[in-house]
Amino acid sequence: MLITLDHARKVRRKRADLQIGKIELAKKLQITPPTLAKVEHGNYDAPRRIYESVMNWLVEDL
Numbered sequence: 001m002l003i004t005l006d007h008a009r010k011v012r013r014k015r016a017d018l019q020i021g022k023i024e025l026a027k028k029l030q031i032t033p034p035t036l037a038k039v040e041h042g043n044y045d046a047p048r049r050i051y052e053s054v055m056n057w058l059v060e061d062l
Contacts, residue, residue, distance in 0.1 A: 001051035008042030010058055015040075029053045 015025050026036040031050055038044040039054055046054070 001046055001048055003039055003042060003044045003046050003051060003054060005042035007054070007058070008040050008044075011054060012040050014058060014061075029057055 015022075020028075022036055022040075023033055026033045029036065029050075030053060031039075035050065039046065039050070
């Protein structure tokens with residue numbers, strides 16, 4: 001499942017707004033920091049579990 005550049009921008013923006021580091025967010029999403037870097041760069045064809053974890057985190061405040 002593709003994490004687009006728009007999704008990546010939203011992840012970076014929310015992480016900045018919450019003032020949390022990359023390692024802390026990676027632990028929260030249960031992914032490794034290198035995988036989080038791929039997510040934040042965008043155009044990443046993520047496995048379903050990672051995609052769902054990222055999308056759930058993005059919408060949890062709505």
